[in-house]
Amino acid sequence: MLELSIYQNLGTRFLIPPEYNNPTQIGHARRIAALYVIGRFGFSSKTVIQYLLGIRREAINKLFRKLVTDGLINERKSFGSKDGAVYYLSAKGKRFISFETELEYHQKTDTSAHNSKTEIHDLSIQICMINRLLHSRENYTAFVTEKELRELGYGTFGELRNERAVDGLLYLSAGDCKDNCMNNCSDSSKSYSCWHSLEIETSNAKNKRAANNYLRPEILEKYRRQLVAEDGLYSRVLFFSHRERFLRQIAARTDEIIKENALGYTDKDIEVLTASLKYVHSFCPTLYELFWNPDSKLDKDSHIKIDQDRIEQAVALYSVNSSNEYQQGLTDVFRTLGIKHPDIPTNN
Structure with missing residues (x-):
């Protein structure tokens, strides 16, 4: 689709x-990345942004406090997220990130319609997409969110209303697409998709087989329509x-449907x-630790015991030591540890 070329060309420019x-x-780039993720996915959490940026929890807390204080994001208390809250763009934040990225964000700034039932599901898919973009062996170079697909009509309105969002x-970059797709992507005379879709399953409801409610065949048929079409939306799920x-139950149900072949x-x-x-x-343990294990933290070694007397000694030496190397080194240490002191300019 031509609409997706916008995101394809955008790549990971503001995400990474x-x-x-x-x-x-550094601080400005982190600020942009956090607002960009919140804007494109609709909302996000500290855990997601920490996973993306790979920095300590103290730095994440500081970043979000600053964004809230500056009026760029709205905080909504959460019972589902281990962070205790999720975050939306405010009207000011929407204008700010639109100016910085030159993109239009179709997002309500009112958080009252937040769906807490799908919260962990939506946060989990953010982690999955970030992981594939940053750490996958496949060369993924751009992404589209479910919110953006629905804005194009998938599962929502028009001729795409009955398709699955x-x-x-x-x-997938062109070099990897040829080896990963069923179709011959090197054939320039045809338009094949190099997009892969992602689905996150946080419950077993869609696999249950009941007389009047069995969703898996309907979902599988929607996948099939896209996968076999030469101009399909994606070439892998x-x-x-x-x-x-x-995951084993989805695979078993799918094999069962194909074997029966009632469709x-x-x-x-x-x-x-x-x-x-x-x-x-292979990614199941990561999602469990981040969202379902109440005793897990993203960085367990983030709490460092610091001797206050030694801090004051270091500050005293800073003021009398004329060595630029010493001053720069101490400034870097204070910034890394997240320590604020009026006599040490951390610029952070």
């Missing part, structure tokens, strides 16, 4: 902060969950479905 040495630039899309059992799948349909549905078991 550039590597700066200047503390002011998947939890997210990742763009990646399943994630915090429980390996849920009349052709041999080509079965081949494409079998090859294109992938279950990412």
Whole structure:
């Protein structure tokens, strides 16, 4: 779709902060990344941004306090998130990030309609997409969120209303697309998708087989329509969950539906479905630790015991020592530890 080319060209430009040495630039880049994630996904949490930036919890808390104080984000208390809150762009934050990124964000700034039932599901897919973009062996270079797909009509309105709005899309670079897709992407005469879809399963409801409510065949048919079409939205479906059992059950139900073949799948349909549905078991422990294990922290070694007397001694030496190396070294230490002192300019 031509609409997706906007996100394809955008890539990870604002998601992954550039590597700066200047503390002011580092702080600004982190600020942009946090607001950008919140804006594109609709809302986010401290855990997601910490996973993205890879910095200590103290630095994340400081970043979010500053964003709230400056009126750029709204905090909504949460019973589902281990952080105790989730965050939305404020009207001011929406204007700020729109100016910085030159993108239009279709987002309500009122948090009263927040759906707490799907909160962990929505936060989990953010982690999954960030992980694939930053750490996957495949060269994913861009992403589209479910919110953005619904704004295009998927599962919402128009001719795409009956199509499934998947939890997210990742763009596979052209070099990897040829080896990872069922279709021959090197054929320039045809338009093949290099987008992979992501689905997160946080419950077993869609796998339960009941007389009047069995969703898996309907969902599978929607996948099939996109996977077999030459101009389909995506060419692979990646399943994630915090429980390996849920992924095994999805695979078992899918095999059962294909074997029964009540929907009349052709041999080509079965081949494409079998090859294109992938279950990412290896990421289950990460999701569990981040969102379901109450005793887990993203960085357990983030609390450092600091001797106040030694801090004051270091400050005293800073004021009398004329060595630029000593002053710069102490400034870097204070910034890394997140210590504020009026006599030590941390620029952070």
